[in-house]
Amino acid sequence: xxxxxxxxxxxxxxxxxxxxxxxxxxxxxxxxxxxxxxxxxxxxxxxxxxxxxxxxxxxxxxxxxxxxxxxxxxxxxxxxxxxxxxxxxxxxxxxxxxxxxxxxxxxxxxxxxxxxxxxxxxxxxxxxxxxxxxxxxxxxxxxxxxxxxxxxxxxxxxxxxxxxxxxxxxxxxxxxxxxxxxxxxxxxxxxxxxxxxxxxxxxxxxxxxxxxxxxxxxxxxxxxxxxxxxxxxxxxxxxxxxxxxxxxxxxxxxxxxxxxxxxxxxxxxxxxxxxxxxxxxxxxxxxxxxxxxxxxxxxxxxxxxxxxxxxxxxxxxxxxxxxxxxxxxxxxxxxxxxxxxxxxxxxxxxxxxxxxxxxxxxxxxxxxx
Numbered sequence: 347x348x349x350x351x352x353x354x355x356x357x358x359x360x361x362x363x364x365x366x367x368x369x370x371x372x373x374x375x376x377x378x379x380x381x382x383x384x385x386x387x388x389x390x391x392x393x394x395x396x397x398x399x400x401x402x403x404x405x406x407x408x409x410x411x412x413x414x415x416x417x418x419x420x421x422x423x424x425x426x427x428x429x430x431x432x433x434x435x436x437x438x439x440x441x442x443x444x445x446x447x448x449x450x451x452x453x454x455x456x457x458x459x460x461x462x463x464x465x466x467x468x469x470x471x472x473x474x475x476x477x478x479x480x481x482x483x484x485x486x487x488x489x490x491x492x493x494x495x496x497x498x499x500x501x502x503x504x505x506x507x508x509x510x511x512x513x514x515x516x517x518x519x520x521x522x523x524x525x526x527x528x529x530x531x532x533x534x535x536x537x538x539x540x541x542x543x544x545x546x547x548x549x550x551x552x553x554x555x556x557x558x559x560x561x562x563x564x565x566x567x568x569x570x571x572x573x574x575x576x577x578x579x580x581x582x583x584x585x586x587x588x589x590x591x592x593x594x595x596x597x598x599x600x601x602x603x604x605x606x607x608x609x610x611x612x613x614x615x616x617x618x619x620x621x622x623x624x625x626x627x628x629x630x631x632x633x634x635x636x637x638x639x640x641x642x643x644x645x646x647x648x649x650x651x652x653x654x655x656x657x658x659x660x661x662x663x664x665x666x667x668x669x670x671x672x673x674x675x676x677x678x679x680x681x682x683x684x685x686x687x688x689x690x691x692x693x694x695x696x697x698x699x700x701x702x703x704x705x706x707x708x709x710x711x712x713x714x715x
Contacts, residue, residue: 351702353709356405356420360398363424367488368393371480384459388452388477392431395447395595399578399710400426400549406706407553407567410699418493422556425492426549428485433513433544435478439471440517441606448595452477482510494556502555509548516540523607528615533607534576541582542575546710562694569689570703573682577711580679583608584672585715587663593715599659602630609678614662614671622665629662683711 372386404423413419437443438451445451453474463469486506490499516539523532550567585594586601587610601608618626666672686707690700 357398360401364393404549404553407550408557410695411557411559413557422492425485425489432478432481502552512543528612530612533609533612537579541579546575547571566693570686574686577679577682583610617669
């Protein structure tokens with residue numbers, strides 16, 4: 347690769363690694379028994395799409411440590427995308443999300459694999475859970491077989507434990523906060539652990555550790571990565587309710603139906619008066635659960651809104667706009683991106699790495715999907 351950051355060329359390199367690696371693993375799975383074919387298909391589907399931002403942050407964590415371009419490092423960086431794929435399968439399962447990248451999510455697609463099972467939806471969910479577990483296992487396998495020296499891998503191994511622990515902590519916090527009164531601080535803590543750390547900070551730190559970067563550089567990576575990771579997820583929250591489904595590939599209002607304690611909802615609640623809170627309670631249900639979510643009524647099998655006589659997501663959007671909650675979340679995003687860029691100004695890293703991380707900060711926070 348040239349010193350100029352070519353995001354599309356890097357994505358192509360990561361895609362090639364992932365698609366070949368997972369295709370081989372899918373073949374190994376179906377070699378056990380042909381009936382595992384649908385499971386193998388979901389394994390490959392999980393890595394079919396993606397921006398490969400996590401791999402990019404790992405790569406530039408390495409390059410920021412003064413190391414040259416390396417195919418082995420690209421393989422190690424690609425393992426970050428398998429972590430993400432595992433998290434997505436599990437997250438969709440937890441929230442019963444119907445769509446991802448415009449296709450049925452794993453637990454929905456796998457219903458077709460168990461048509462005669464007496465509890466087919468539950469069986470499909472179990473299969474999806476196992477697909478997610480296998481993806482996380484494969485992430486570790488790809489990392490250790492990347493071709494990097496064992497001493498390099500050993501420097502980064504402790505960070506893998508932190509990555510998994512923080513990711514699971516964030517998922518658990520989201521579940522534990524579901525149904526509680528919306529609270530911005532609590533929502534931001536969920537964001538930090540569920541998404542921000544494993545999306546930006548930890549891939550950077552892993553890349554830096556592989557490179558043998560000094561502790562001071564790691565501190566700079568955290569100062570950049572945490573606020574940017576939070577901005578990334580705040581953008582995701584906005585897109586989840588106000589984005590174009592044709593671009594996001596997900597059902598509009600999925601966060602509401604998934605009962606997620608987002609900062610967007612918390613900022614709406616904070617700004618609402620007594621009457622508006624009462625209406626919000628009616629729309630979301632007294633425990634925070636959407637009224638439209640009974641018996642999966644909110645979705646058709648294709649994941650699109652089936653229509654809501656009680657207003658549903660559209661009325662929530664109108665209320666949010668009237669209270670200027672999206673604007674406040676936009677300001678939160680802008681403040682975090684600014685904080686991340688200030689940290690880059692103080693980063694003792696090669697100019698190419700700083701330039702690439704600057705570009706990644708903008709693409710992560712201003713995206714439309």
